[in-house]
Amino acid sequence: MKPSSETKLESMTKTCNDTKMKNNNNKKETTGKQRKMLLGLGFWIQGFRCFPWTAVIFFLKDGLRVDPSTMQILQNSANLPMVAKPFYGLMSDSFYFFGQHRIPYIAFGAMLQAISWFAIASLPSSTISFFTITMYLLVGNLGASVVEVANDALVAECGKQPNNSSDLASFTWVAGSIGGVLGNLLGGVSIDRFSPRAMFLFFGILLVVQFFITISVSEKSLDLPKNTSTHGIRSQLSDLLTVLRKPKIYQPILWFAASFAIIPALTGTMFYYQTQHLKIESSVLGISKVFGQVAMLLWGVVYNQRLKSVPPRKLISIIQGTMAVLMVSDALFVSGFYRTMGIPDSMYIVLISGFLEVLYFFKILPFSILMAKLCPPGCEGSLMAFVMSSIALAFIVSGYLGVALASYVEVTDNNFSGFQKGLLIQAVCTVLPLFWSSYIPEAPKIEKEKKKE
Structure with missing residues (x-):
């Protein structure tokens, strides 16, 4: 038998280890809750931005009476601040405020958005113009892009920890989708009952709430991985350029951006076709967007549970091909094909148009997880910001190409005779990126390369 003193020592050691383990588990649980609260709110607000934008679109159409091309130019031009995301990422990676380099940027971006929307809401009727609204929307999107950069960087940093990348990415995807569902649902209902102001x-009040919740969170409580790189902006820029020279980094980014940019967007024309030509009510359009956001929500859940092991090249290529098929379906819809089969226009708009509108974004979830895995430590903010800015620029190019295509097929707010031809051209452009999908690396190859490094 062991002496009683030795037995007591072993008992005390075990108790001490159990206490430490319990404290560590409690700390991890608290950290996880803090992360999910901050990121969940941030991505929820990001998804809910469709609520005020619903009012913007109808105000431009009915209040300022702009044509489809002008509306599409504004929608895409207002996204120009998104193109500068690499700069915001470099700032976030390099400059710390009170020992924090993510929280301050989220708070600043939220407040900048709030100021923008409050300003638009308070504009006197005599001074409202296309130009003034465009300027305020640019400021609002500047704030939104800063928030998105900081949030994406947080997801990438937290994703460096074992078994956390896909789960957290899926969580934020679901949070954004829920925000989109509520935003579109409330937007479709509110547009007929309340003024755009x-x-x-x-929405400005919601952003103020986000600001105060954000500043109440300490970045230390998030237990982020320690950044061993220097914080100078020149060093961060040098690191980013070094990373972007790697084929496994720049090739998938190039393909992904091109897969959006090459498709001429006809969203403005479709909106006018549905509201002006078919006389579809705003509530139906709202339900259509809600259906799309529900599909986004389900996509996040299904991906996390069933599809995260599927090679990214295969999954993204399938999504791209499905987009092309649904665009051909839209051409049939415009020709009246489904109407002759007894399918109401409103049903098609809710189910198919609503789904196609969000299908563009399905590719972003697996791609962002892929890039988070490839992203070296220390430049998460700048690299993920570069990826998102590439996507933003691609959408802008897509929008401008759509304006050019609408002009080529001679579509106006009263004449849609060439719309079907435009949709078929759009479908052909969507198929083209599939011919060089080899730019997207497969998962086994990524793991192999990472082990070599």
């Missing part, structure tokens, strides 16, 4: 004001 009231909707802008309500």
Whole structure:
């Protein structure tokens, strides 16, 4: 038998280890809750941005009476601040405020958005113009892009920890989708009951709430991985350029951006076709967007549970091909094919158009997880920001190409005779990126390369 003193020592050691383990588990649980609260709110607000934008679109159409091409130019031009995301990422990676380099940027971006929407809501009727609204929307999107960069960097940093990347990415995807569902649902209902100013004001108040919740969170409580790189902006820029020279980094980014940019967007024309030509009510369009956001929500859940092991090249290529098929379906819809089969226009718009509108974004989830795995430590913010800015620029190019295509097929707000031809051209352009999908690396290859490094 062991002496009683030795037995007591072993008992005390075990108790001490159990206490430490319990404290560590409690700390991890608290850290996880803090992360999910901050990121969940951030991505929820990001998804809910469709609420005020619903009011913007109808205000441009009915209030300022702009044509489809002008509306599409504004929608895409307002996204120009998104193109500068690498700069915001470099700032976030390099400059710390009170020992923090993510929280301050989220708070600043939220407040900048709030100021923008409050300003639009308070504009006197005599001064409202296409130019003034465009300027304020640019400021609002500047704030939104800063928030998105910081949030994406947080997801990438937290994703460096074992078994956390896909789960956290899927969580934020679901949070954004829920925000989109509520935003579109409330937007479709509110547009007929409240003025656009009231909707802008309500969203501004939400952003103020986000600001105060964000500044109440300490970045230390998030237990982020320690950054061993230097924080100078020149060093961060040098690191980013070094990373971007790697084929496994720049090739998938190049393909992904091109897969969006090459497709001429006809969203403005479709909106006018549905509201002006078919006389579809705004509530139906709202339900269509809600259906699309529900599909986004389900996509996040299904991907996390069933599809995260599928090679990214295969999954993204399938999504790209499905987009082309649905665009051909849209051409049939415009020709009246489904109407002759007894399918109401409103049903097609809710189910197919709503799904196609969000299908563009399905590719982003597996691609962002892929890039987070490839991203070296220390430049998460700048690299993920570069990826997102590439996507933003691609969408802008897509929008401008759509304006050019609408002009080529001679579509106006009253004449849609060439719309079907435009949709078929759009479908052909969507198929083209599939011919060089080899730029997207397969998962086994990634793991192999990472082991070599």
